[in-house]
Amino acid sequence: MIGELVPGSVATEWRTDDSVPVALFPEEAAAVARAVEKRRQEFGTVRHCARLALGRLGVPEGPLPPGKRGAPRWPEGIAGSMTHCEGYRAAAVARTADVASLGIDAEPAEATLPDGVLPVISLPEERRHLDELAAGAPRMPWGRLLFSAKESVFKTWYPLTGQELDFEEAVIAFTPDGGDGAHAGTSTGAGTGAGTFTAELLVPGPVVDGTRRDGFTGRWLVRDGVVLTAIVLTR
Known part of the structure; x- marks a missing residue:
């Protein structure tokens, strides 16, 4: 996948x-x-x-x-x-020669994050964004997707900088493919879907090929009980 x-x-x-x-x-x-x-x-x-x-x-x-x-x-x-x-x-x-850095992450497609985790990994604007997405696709594991996307951001960032990046130092926004891009799923399981996401860095971004990158773009997929995100920073 x-x-x-x-x-x-x-x-x-x-x-x-x-x-x-x-x-x-x-x-x-x-x-x-x-x-x-x-x-x-x-x-x-x-x-x-x-x-x-x-x-x-x-x-x-x-x-x-x-x-x-x-x-x-x-x-x-x-x-x-x-x-x-x-x-x-x-x-x-x-x-x-082709890719400056990349990051991938997989998480179980569980409906919610453990209690207390979402406020730690997210900013208020991200939580509002997830609420809006959940109104249209309530069975999608949006919290898990956010966590996974932030992991992919860090994995892309770290090889370029050698520095830590806190959860609140990047803002994630998701765009589902094809309209809402998400299917309801079963009464007990998570939905399925795919799309893109953007990560706006709130700290100075890495310089790649002479250009400062102030954000990353990536893709996401939810299928077969797994949440996947990936960022590829091409040359």
């Missing part, structure tokens, strides 16, 4: 479980040596996805250990992003 949200210059791979055994490189194994089994499996599967995607770019297999803030250390000349949640693992990679 993640491939639907990115241009052809980006190679992707995804899995819905950890059924494929993965042999980790020593540097990778050391990073999760003290983790619980579930975490080690997710860690391995998402790197398996990344290695398959890198192979499509002609990049040989090698270790992808986590660096600062857990961001993967990609091979020279590669921009990439990984994500995993319950029922979904994915990786996306591209050559830095």
Whole structure:
């Protein structure tokens, strides 16, 4: 599914479980040596996805250990992003000659965020925006989409700046595809839909190819119980 949200210059791979055994490189194994089994499996599967995607770019297999803030250390000349949640693992990679940075995120398509989370990750104008969207498509997991989009913003921002970006330092707005772009779903499940989103940075943006980027644009998708967002900052 993640491939639907990115241009052809980006190679992707995804899995819905950890059924494929993965042999980790020593540097990778050391990073999760003290983790619980579930975490080690997710860690391995998402790197398996990344290695398959890198192979499509002609990049040989090698270790992808986590660096600062857990961001993967990609091979020279590669921009990439990984994500995993319950029922979904994915990786996306591209050559830095084509893509300055990218960020992907997956979240379970649960109707709401845990209590108290939305006020922490959002600004008042974003909450009003979500209320307006929910009036037209009440079964869409708009709160989860907002959280996922902000994660994709951070994953795009961080490799370019090496700095933190707080949740309140970017304003997200969603545009569904084709009118409301969202379907009601079942009486118990989330709706399905797709569209675009914009992220306006409220702090000075990164300079890419001599131009300051004051915001990012991305795409989103809700399907099969998963929320997906992706940003690709092309050259």
